[in-house]
Amino acid sequence: MLLSLENATVRFGGRAVLDSVDLSVAEHEVVCVLGPSGSGKSTLLRAVAGLQPLDAGRVTLDGNDQNGIPAHRRGVGLMFQDHQLFPQRDVGGNVAFGLRMHGASKAEQADRVRELLDLVGLPGADRRAVASLSGGEQQRVALARALAPRPRLLMLDEPLGQLDRSLRERLVVELRELFSELGTTVLAVTHDQGEAFALADRVVVMRDGRIAQTGTPLEVWQRPADEFVARFLGFDNVVPATVAGQVAATAWGKLPVPDDTPEGNRTLLVRPAGVRLVAADQGLRCSVAARTFKGTHVAVHLQPEDAPRLEAACALRAAPDVGDEVGVEFDVAEIVVMGVPQ
Ligand code: ADP
Ligand code: MG
Numbered sequence: 001m002l003l004s005l006e007n008a009t010v011r012f013g014g015r016a017v018l019d020s021v022d023l024s025v026a027e028h029e030v031v032c033v034l035g036p037s038g039s040g041k042s043t044l045l046r047a048v049a050g051l052q053p054l055d056a057g058r059v060t061l062d063g064n065d066q067n068g069i070p071a072h073r074r075g076v077g078l079m080f081q082d083h084q085l086f087p088q089r090d091v092g093g094n095v096a097f098g099l100r101m102h103g104a105s106k107a108e109q110a111d112r113v114r115e116l117l118d119l120v121g122l123p124g125a126d127r128r129a130v131a132s133l134s135g136g137e138q139q140r141v142a143l144a145r146a147l148a149p150r151p152r153l154l155m156l157d158e159p160l161g162q163l164d165r166s167l168r169e170r171l172v173v174e175l176r177e178l179f180s181e182l183g184t185t186v187l188a189v190t191h192d193q194g195e196a197f198a199l200a201d202r203v204v205v206m207r208d209g210r211i212a213q214t215g216t217p218l219e220v221w222q223r224p225a226d227e228f229v230a231r232f233l234g235f236d237n238v239v240p241a242t243v244a245g246q247v248a249a250t251a252w253g254k255l256p257v258p259d260d261t262p263e264g265n266r267t268l269l270v271r272p273a274g275v276r277l278v279a280a281d282q283g284l285r286c287s288v289a290a291r292t293f294k295g296t297h298v299a300v301h302l303q304p305e306d307a308p309r310l311e312a313a314c315a316l317r318a319a320p321d322v323g324d325e326v327g328v329e330f331d332v333a334e335i336v337v338m339g340v341p342q
Contacts, residue, residue, distance in 0.1 A: 002027045007057030019209035033189040034196040035206030041189035045155045049078045077151030081158045085130045092126030098149035116144040136167045156188040172198040230269045237270040251307035253284050256332040267338045274334020275312035283327040288320050
């Protein structure tokens with residue numbers, strides 16, 4: 001493993017902000033930590049970078065314990081949340097910063113700056129003032145600066161956080177291509193699930209300083225480990241259930257569950273695609289409370305008589321109107337029983 005955290009713990013005022021975290025990143029892997037604001041993501045990166053001492057546990061790089069090794073000797077690059085470009089230096093001066101620190105000659109610096117500005121799509125920009133750059137361009141300069149000293153591990157803190165959506169979606173694809181081309185090992189953190197899923201080989205979901213789930217983007221998306229992860233990913237159809245045989249008793253009635261689901265009290269997630277609308281005299285009777293246009297489909301919010309609301313995903317033309325009465329049936333293929341291995 002290139003990077004390992006073992007039992008890594010950071011406390012502020014007695015509160016564990018990083019709580020016994022175990023996490024590894026293999027060479028050439030792109031790992032993205034996903035979690036809400038305040039879950040400890042920046043603290044995690046600062047601990048790996050050597051900017052935040054651990055209260056317990058350890059960080060190893062290539063198997064070597066980093067305890068006591070200062071930030072500039074760790075060979076890792078950190079791109080901060082807010083870029084922090086040097087406003088008084090031009091683009092070239094910013095990109096060359098780490099190279100200068102490592103004692104590269106003027107000629108080496110100039111070559112490498114040119115190479116990196118080409119790489120991030122800003123050829124010839126080295127004399128430009130930082131203040132004249134757009135947000136997306138500043139982002140690219142910050143990336144070039146972090147990559148310049150060829151860090152063995154590149155860490156990115158909310159790399160695309162401040163950009164507007166269309167630019168973010170374009171840059172995330174570019175970043176992914178760039179990292180696979182360069183074979184860069186990356187540990188990124190973000191609160192944005194779209195960014196994490198688009199960027200990462202592996203996603204690590206954090207909650208209150210602890211790891212809630214680890215898996216490929218597909219695994220995490222298809223099988224959220226628990227209610228927190230499901231809700232954080234935007235799934236709202238989460239309900240307590242009592243499983244007996246192939247049926248789960250819930251507030252929404254008896255729902256089908258996969259064969260060999262263990263019996264007992266569980267939590268179910270029903271994907272909106274698995275909430276099927278049928279005639280009002282069949283299944284669970286609901287009235288349509290609201291509709292939200294989602295581009296590819298309509299999210300229909302359904303209010304049963306005396307149970308929590310449900311969300312259904314409907315084709316644009318098939319979506320009922322607000323106030324309509326409908327019946328609901330459930331597709332077992334879209335039901336996830338959480339907290340049990342499958
Ligand atoms: P994230 O990056 O996921 O938003 P942070 O790692 O920045 O989370 O912060 C995690 C928690 O630790 C927050 O509650 C934050 O207020 C607290 N925190 C971060 N740095 C310090 C510090 N230097 N002193 C005290 N509390 C801190
Ligand atoms: Mg942060």
